[in-house]
Amino acid sequence: MDNNKGGKCKNEQIVAGLMILSIVLITFLSYREILDYFFTAGDTLSLIDTSRIQSYRDISRIFTEPMMNGTQFTEIAKYYRPISTLSFSLDYSIWGLNAFGYHLTDLILHISVSVMVFFLMRFLTKDRLVIAWLAAIIFTAHPVLVEVVPGVARRQEVIVSLFLLLSLLFFLKYFTNGMKKNGYLVFSVFFYALALGAKEIAIILPLLVFAYQVISCLLDKKPLKNTIINALKGTLVYFVITFLFFTWRAYILQGINLPQRQSGTGLRMIIESYVGSLLYPVDFLGSLFGYLPYRTLLFVSIIIIIGIYQYEKIKKSMNLSYRKSVFFFLAWLLIPLGVYLMTSKFDYRYMYIPIIPFSGILSIMITEGITLTIQKIKERKYQPAGFCLSWINTTISSFIIAGLSFSLIAYSPLFRTYREWEDTGRMSSIFLHKVSEIASQLPDDGVIRIFNLPDYVSPPDAVNTHVKTAAYLAGYSVKSWLDLNFPSNHKKVIVNNQVNTYLNNLTLETRIVGDSSANITFIPRLAR
Numbered sequence: 001m002d003n004n005k006g007g008k009c010k011n012e013q014i015v016a017g018l019m020i021l022s023i024v025l026i027t028f029l030s031y032r033e034i035l036d037y038f039f040t041a042g043d044t045l046s047l048i049d050t051s052r053i054q055s056y057r058d059i060s061r062i063f064t065e066p067m068m069n070g071t072q073f074t075e076i077a078k079y080y081r082p083i084s085t086l087s088f089s090l091d092y093s094i095w096g097l098n099a100f101g102y103h104l105t106d107l108i109l110h111i112s113v114s115v116m117v118f119f120l121m122r123f124l125t126k127d128r129l130v131i132a133w134l135a136a137i138i139f140t141a142h143p144v145l146v147e148v149v150p151g152v153a154r155r156q157e158v159i160v161s162l163f164l165l166l167s168l169l170f171f172l173k174y175f176t177n178g179m180k181k182n183g184y185l186v187f188s189v190f191f192y193a194l195a196l197g198a199k200e201i202a203i204i205l206p207l208l209v210f211a212y213q214v215i216s217c218l219l220d221k222k223p224l225k226n227t228i229i230n231a232l233k234g235t236l237v238y239f240v241i242t243f244l245f246f247t248w249r250a251y252i253l254q255g256i257n258l259p260q261r262q263s264g265t266g267l268r269m270i271i272e273s274y275v276g277s278l279l280y281p282v283d284f285l286g287s288l289f290g291y292l293p294y295r296t297l298l299f300v301s302i303i304i305i306i307g308i309y310q311y312e313k314i315k316k317s318m319n320l321s322y323r324k325s326v327f328f329f330l331a332w333l334l335i336p337l338g339v340y341l342m343t344s345k346f347d348y349r350y351m352y353i354p355i356i357p358f359s360g361i362l363s364i365m366i367t368e369g370i371t372l373t374i375q376k377i378k379e380r381k382y383q384p385a386g387f388c389l390s391w392i393n394t395t396i397s398s399f400i401i402a403g404l405s406f407s408l409i410a411y412s413p414l415f416r417t418y419r420e421w422e423d424t425g426r427m428s429s430i431f432l433h434k435v436s437e438i439a440s441q442l443p444d445d446g447v448i449r450i451f452n453l454p455d456y457v458s459p460p461d462a463v464n465t466h467v468k469t470a471a472y473l474a475g476y477s478v479k480s481w482l483d484l485n486f487p488s489n490h491k492k493v494i495v496n497n498q499v500n501t502y503l504n505n506l507t508l509e510t511r512i513v514g515d516s517s518a519n520i521t522f523i524p525r526l527a528r
Contacts, residue, residue, distance in 0.1 A: 012127065012129065015129055016122070016129055019118065019129060019132075019133040019136075020115055020118060022133070023111075023114050023115055023118055023133070023136045023137065023140065024111050024114075024115065026137060026140060026141065026414065027107075027110060027111045027114050027140045028107065028111065029414060030140065030141060030412060030413045030414040031107055031110065031149050031150065031413060032107075033422070034103045034106070034107065034149065034150040034421065035100055035103050035104060035107065036100075036422075037099065037103055037150065037421060037422050037425040038099050038425035038426065038428055038429040039099045039102070039152055039425060039428055039429075040150055040151050040152050040153075040421045040424055040425045040428075040470070040471075041151035041152050041153035041154055041424075041471050042153065042455075042471040042472060042473055042474035042477060043068065043073060043153040043474055043477065044102070044151075044152040044153040044477065045473070045477040045478075045480040045481050045484065046068050046071045046073060046474065046476055046477050046480040047067075047068060047085065047088045047152075047153055048088050048091070048092055048097075048102075048480070048484065049071075049480035049483050049484055050067075050068045050069060050070060050071060050085070050480075051085045051086070051088035051089040051092065052089065052092050053089045053092075053093065058089075062082050062085050062086060062089065063082045064252060065252065066078045066079060066080060066252065066253055067079045067080065067081045067082075067084070067085055071476045071479070071480065072474075072475070072476040073474070073476060077257075078253045078255075078257045079200070079253075079257075080248075080249045080252050080253055081156055081197065081198060081199055081200075082197050083159060083163075083194050083195075083197035083198040084155065084156035084159055084160075084197075084198045084199065087105065087155060087159060088102075091105055097484060097485075099152075099425070102152045103150070103152065105155070106149060106150075106152060106155050106158065107149070109155060109158045109159060109162060110140070110145075110149050110158055111140075112162055113139075113158055113161050113162050113165065114136050114139055114140040115136065116162060116165040116166065116169070117132075117135055117136045117139045117140075117165070117356055117359065117360075118132045118133060118135070118136040119132070119165075119169060120132075120165055120168065120169055120356075120360075121135040121136070121325075121360055121363065123169060123172055123173075124172070124321065124324070124325040124328070124360070125321055125322060125325060125364070126321045128367075130367060131363050131364055131367050132363075134363040134366060134367065135359045135360045135362075135363035135364075136359070137409075138358075138359040138362055138363060138405065138408060138409070139355055139356060139359035141408070141409050141412035141413075141414050142280065142355050142358075142359065142408055142412065143280045143408065143411040143412050143413065143416070143465070144277050144278075144280040144348060144351045144355060145351075145352060145355065145413075146413050146418045146421075146467050147347075147348040147349045147351070147467060147468060147469050148349050148352045150418075150421035150467075151349070151421065151470070151471065153471075154349050156198055156199045157199065157349055157350070157352040157353070158352065159198040159199070160195050160198040160199040160201060160202050160353070161352055161353050161356065163191045163192070163194040163195035163198060163202070164191075164192075164195045164202055164204075164205055164353065165356070166187075166188075166191040167187075167188045167189070167190075167191035167192040167195060167205055168188075168205065168208060168209070169188075170184045170185070170187040170188035170191065171184070171185070171188040171209055171212075172212070174188060175212070175213065175216070175234070179234065185237070189237055189238065189241060192205050192238060192241060193241055193245065196241070196242070196245045197245075201336065201339065201350070201353060203242060203339070204335045204336055204339065204353075205238060206235050206238035206239050206242060207335050208328075208331070208332055208335065209234065209235050209238055210231050210232070210234075210235045211328060211331040211332070211335070212324075212328050212331075213227070213230065213231035213234050213235070214227055214228065214231050215324055215327045215328050215331065216324055216328075217230070217231070219323060219324055219327070266344075267341055267344075269346075270337075270340050270341055270344070270346045271337070271341075273346055273348070274337050274340065274346065274351075274354070277348055277351040277354075278333075278351070278354065278355070278358050279404070279408075280408065280411065322364055322368070325360060325364060326361055326364055328357075329357035329358070329360045329361045330357070330361070332354075332356070332357035333354055333357050333358060333361075336350070336353055336354050337354075347469060348468050348469050349469060362404070362405055362408075366405055411465060416465045417465070418465060418466065418467050420466060420467035420470035421467060421470050423470075424470050424471065424472055427454065427472065428472070428473050430508070431473070431508065431520075431522075432473075432478070432481050434508055434510060434520065435448065435478060435481060435482065435520065436481075436482075436485055436486075438510055438512075438518045438520065439482055439485075439486060439489075439491060441512065441518070442491060442516060442517070442518060443515070443516050444489055444490050444491065445490045445491065445492075445516065446491050446492075446516045446517060446518070447491070447492045447493075447494060447516060447517040447518075448478075448482075448491060448492070448493050448494070448517070448518050448519075448520065449494045449496055449513075449517065449518070449519045449520070450475070450478065450493065450494065450495045450496065450519075450520050450521075450522075451496050451497060451519065451520070451521040451522065452497060452498075452499050452521055452522035452523070453472070453473070453475060453478075453495050453497070453498045453499070453522060454472045454498065454499060454500075454522060455471075455472055455498035455499065455500065475493065475495035475498070476493075478493045478495070479491075479492075479493040499522075507522075507523045508520060508521070508522060508523070509521040509523055
């Protein structure tokens with residue numbers, strides 16, 4: 001008996017190892033093209049410039065100054081993200097200004113998060129490897145992640161997700177052991193502190209920890225009052241760490257410095273964009289379903305109707321661990337949305353973390369739907385008349401869920417090409433090398449004036465697959481490029497205006513003005 005059990009465990013480990021390798025391979029194949037890109041995203045060069053460690057003082061500076069301190073970025077917003085900044089410090093010490101290395105780091109980080117999704121789902125579903133593998137594949141292949149992974153400056157979304165998952169996993173191990181193994185709690189708190197240092201959205205972790213405890217205890221039919229009291233006690237250490245971090249952050253930034261509210265971003269728009277991002281492919285089906293909110297409403301309504309109609313059957317077919325996972329992931333989806341609604345700030349890049357619970361729910365729905373369909377087929381074989389309608393309903397539900405999953409995979413970067421990041425990198429490379437050429441002809445205190453600097457990518461066709469928020473160089477990043485290539489220079493960079501443009505037939509016109517200044521003018525195809 002022991003030999004059989006040992007052999008089974010060994011086989012499971014082999015299968016799990018092969019699944020992890022497949023996750024790594026699929027993630028690599030999805031984003032392998034970014035390794036050839038130049039620097040992408042507007043703030044990348046300024047992040048590299050301000051994160052360089054050339055003395056012990058620079059290490060202290062990273063932990064005692066706002067992110068990108070010394071650039072015009074701090075006039076727009078102030079953030080304290082030393083862990084994300086350190087990642088650029090390490091990259092620069094290894095790769096210098098070789099863009100390949102930075103994209104390789106981003107790819108490795110994304111692979112790591114995808115593997116952590118596998119481990120999280122495996123733990124929550126009690127070693128159901130198929131569900132864990134499917135969740136990781138849906139996550140890593142989800143098309144909305146093209147808003148994050150290829151953009152070097154956006155790696156903070158990936159880093160915070162990695163540390164958040166590590167912290168959550170160690171807490172779950174601590175919780176399932178009756179809160180007796182304090183080593184798990186220490187590691188959980190440690191990774192939570194690192195997550196806070198990567199990006200402020202990590203503040204959702206204490207709420208996730210609280211939600212999991214409450215959901216777990218309520219489904220185990222424990223008293224509500226005791227459940228809430230014990231959950232608060234179990235979450236207290238995370239709230240203490242949160243308070244200490246944000247107190248230190250306020251001291252460094254000389255104020256709370258909440259995110260600036262986006263003009264024209266109402267609650268309805270945030271909710272529609274949030275849900276629409278989970279169902280990302282619907283944005284490319286405008287010719288079939290019309291205006292985005294109606295397409296989103298259509299998909300969500302179908303899923304809600306399925307959930308209500310099939311609830312009792314789903315409840316009977318799901319074991320307790322699945323139900324805990326689904327309710328926990330639903331809470332996880334709502335918590336970040338609450339943050340975005342409170343701050344009236346949303347961007348597609350913010351969807352990296354919410355895609356994790358969405359992938360978990362979808363993987364459980366798919367596997368349980370297939371199981372339920374097979375069960376109904378067998379029942380219909382023996383009792384065809386009484387089970388016909390039930391079988392049809394179950395099959396339709398399963399097909400709808402499978403269709404949504406297929407559309408997500410079909411529009412993933414594994415099968416679709418998203419060229420906007422490559423285009424912005426190409427434009428940046430041409431332009432910045434021209435800047436270097438001009439700068440070498442100017443004195444140390446020369447002035448470079450830039451006209452028509454592009455500031456946004458306009459996809460030529462909204463129905464085609466595209467990156468929604470690919471970003472060009474920021475004006476202050478041009479100065480950072482000069483500082484990286486011409487140490488101790490005092491040249492000024494003045495951006496006279498920025499325009500929304502396409503990249504087709506982009507040309508540059510350069511002109512030396514006098515002995516100490518030059519003009520660089522973009523002659524792009526302007527957006528219609």
